[in-house]
Structures are given as C-alpha cells and as structure tokens.
Amino acid sequence: MIKNQDFLKKENQILVLKLIIDKGPISRAEIAKKTKMSPTSASRIVAVLVQHELIREIEAKTDTVGRKATYFVPNESAVISAGIEINKEVVRIGFLNFVGELIAIKSYHFVPEDPSVTAEFVKCKLFEMMKHKNIHRARLAGICVGLPGLIDHKKGNVKLSAQFNWKDIPFLELLRSKIDLPLYIDNELKLQALAEYNRGGNSKQENMVVISFGSGVGSALISKGEIYRGEDNFAGEIGHTIVDPLGAYCPCGNFGCLQTYIAEQFLLDEASKTKKLNSIDDLISVAKEGEKWASNILDKATTYAALTVNNVICLNNPDVVVLTGSLVVNHPEIREEVLRKCKDQIWSAAAETFRLDTTEMGSEGVVVGAALSVQRKYLKEINLDHEEFSV
Numbered sequence: 001m002i003k004n005q006d007f008l009k010k011e012n013q014i015l016v017l018k019l020i021i022d023k024g025p026i027s028r029a030e031i032a033k034k035t036k037m038s039p040t041s042a043s044r045i046v047a048v049l050v051q052h053e054l055i056r057e058i059e060a061k062t063d064t065v066g067r068k069a070t071y072f073v074p075n076e077s078a079v080i081s082a083g084i085e086i087n088k089e090v091v092r093i094g095f096l097n098f099v100g101e102l103i104a105i106k107s108y109h110f111v112p113e114d115p116s117v118t119a120e121f122v123k124c125k126l127f128e129m130m131k132h133k134n135i136h137r138a139r140l141a142g143i144c145v146g147l148p149g150l151i152d153h154k155k156g157n158v159k160l161s162a163q164f165n166w167k168d169i170p171f172l173e174l175l176r177s178k179i180d181l182p183l184y185i186d187n188e189l190k191l192q193a194l195a196e197y198n199r200g201g202n203s204k205q206e207n208m209v210v211i212s213f214g215s216g217v218g219s220a221l222i223s224k225g226e227i228y229r230g231e232d233n234f235a236g237e238i239g240h241t242i243v244d245p246l247g248a249y250c251p252c253g254n255f256g257c258l259q260t261y262i263a264e265q266f267l268l269d270e271a272s273k274t275k276k277l278n279s280i281d282d283l284i285s286v287a288k289e290g291e292k293w294a295s296n297i298l299d300k301a302t303t304y305a306a307l308t309v310n311n312v313i314c315l316n317n318p319d320v321v322v323l324t325g326s327l328v329v330n331h332p333e334i335r336e337e338v339l340r341k342c343k344d345q346i347w348s349a350a351a352e353t354f355r356l357d358t359t360e361m362g363s364e365g366v367v368v369g370a371a372l373s374v375q376r377k378y379l380k381e382i383n384l385d386h387e388e389f390s391v
C-alpha cells in the first residue's frame, strides 16, 4: 500500500512538472483540470515543486476581468543538463537550462586517439566551462556524451568506433573515474535524433527518422517519442548493410558496406586513385573544373545517398525524414543533388507519405540531444520528499 502511494506520488509530481514546463504559465485550476487531479492534490504537488525551487509563482492579470491571479512557470535555472559530443576532430560541450534553452556551447579542436587522454580532455574543458559560466555542480542533473559507433549505452562501452579506431573501450568507467557527477554515453546520431524530434513541430510526429551522411552513414528512428534502439543499441546502422560482398573493405570488418559508397574518407580514397585530394571541397572543385572522374565519384555517392533514403523509408515508414551529416550540412551542392535524386529514387507508393527535411540545427544537434536525454532521465526519476504530502 505504501509502495503504491509512493508510486502515485512520483508519477503525479512528474505529470505536474512536465505540464508546467510545457504549458506554463498555468494556474492551479488549469493544472487540476488537465491532470484530472483533485484541486487539493494539484495544490499540494505544486507546493512541493515550489519548495524545491523547480517552479515559481508569477502574478498576472486574468483575461476576463483583469484581476490578478497566480500562475506557475518553470524555474529556468533550477536544473542544468550537459551534453558533450566527441567526434573525429572536435569536442563540443553545451548546457541546457530547465526549459530546454541552450545557455552555452563551445567547440574545441581535438583528435580522439587514446581513450584516457580523451576522457581527461573532456573533464578539463567541462570543469573549465562550468567555472566560466558559473554553473554549480549541485544544479547539474548530469552529463551525456555522444560518440559515433556502436555504443552500449547500458554498460557504457564503446563496442566499436571505426572513426576513432576504438574497440571494446569501457569509456563510461574512464569518465566516471575522473568526473564525479551522473554520467551517460550514447550513440551520437540517436542523440541528435532526439534533438530534431524536440524541435519545432516534429514532436507531433509518430515516427521520425534522421539519416546522416558524413564520416559514416547511419540512421536513427524516434518512434512515439522514444529512441528505437533494438537489442544492443545498433538499430539504424544502415551504413553497414552490405551492398556488394565483393566491394571495398570497411573498417567494421566486412566488404562492400553501404557507407563505402558515400562516406567522406571513402570518396577521398577513391579520388586518390587519380589524384590526391585533402577534402570534399577539393573534390567538388575538381568536379566543377570539368574532371569527369571527380563528378563520377560524387554522382555515385549522391545516387547511393538517395537510395539510402528510399531504403530507410521502406524499412521504417516514417512521417518525417531529416537529413544531416557533414556531407549535406557543409556542402549545398551535395545536399541539393541528394534531394533532387530522392524525387526519382523514392518508391512512388511511399512518395506522398512523409516530409523530407534537412537539419536546421547546424553543429549543435548532438550536444542538444545529449543534454535533452539527461533532462528526460531527470524528469523520469524525480521523486521529491515532502512530509506534508502524505494524504
């Protein structure tokens, strides 16, 4: 019986708090109405949330007679969540406030090679930013780190990150030995998908897929608001579906994976058979100068990218698809070509069933998604004590 009451108490606290975050300013009466609680219960929960400084009261005039009434809004600075992205040549660190606003973000040039050196770098820059931005650790709900590759988010292991050349690294344990705060790790694209889902009108979608074309190729599905992970968190690793078993070697150990036709390094490797190039920008320039071999490489990559979009649509039947990754974000020529080819390649029966977007989050997506995942965990686990609460 006691257990049951506790459970109800916790669920109700979460319900009311989420309502105030989403719909505030909101009155006691509206809270009771929307949560179908008695006015007494709603008032008691509101009092607990005010006592813990998670929400605050504001006075505002009512619409009808102009009398002042009390409304509740979230206390923006009550809970801060940190998101960190570690990628091929960059570490990004950012903080979200309680209403999901990005209050600080900073990028550092860093090449992750040794896992322990990487964890130490992350620790130093995180504490430096916290000090600089005056973010006290007591207000920090936690830190989530997003990385590319197969990430066992439950055990906290990097099973395989081809980009970093890491295999079976207990990275969460390494971070925990240096940072004494709640910590999580996850796949970067799954985190970015969470950020895309929370942006604009996307949270009304039932099934949203984010597809990334960059240093690798991957997809991430958000179904009914939750990340679809599969059994071991590698659902969506479409880059390693095999297109040709006699194709090029992929660092995952197989041959002819889809990403060997699209991902940046493979395009540069292919180009190097004719001419050594340092970047995709160089490849685009050479193609524009009329070099047929260069335009062939890009043509093949954009065709395979459009086929990927088609295949993901056939697999997941989403209502919105968001394209991201450095190839589409940093190179408008490639983005436009992929979008153009999607019109030809996508199965006609599916063509009218979804909306195709390109990300508008720039380079902030992984950091925002990582911090949002921390906030979601915080809200799921909230259980505030208050002796007067027991009814």
Ligand SMILES: [Zn+2]
Pocket (backbone or CB within 6 Å): 239, 240, 250, 251, 252, 253, 254, 257
């Ligand atoms: Zn592969």
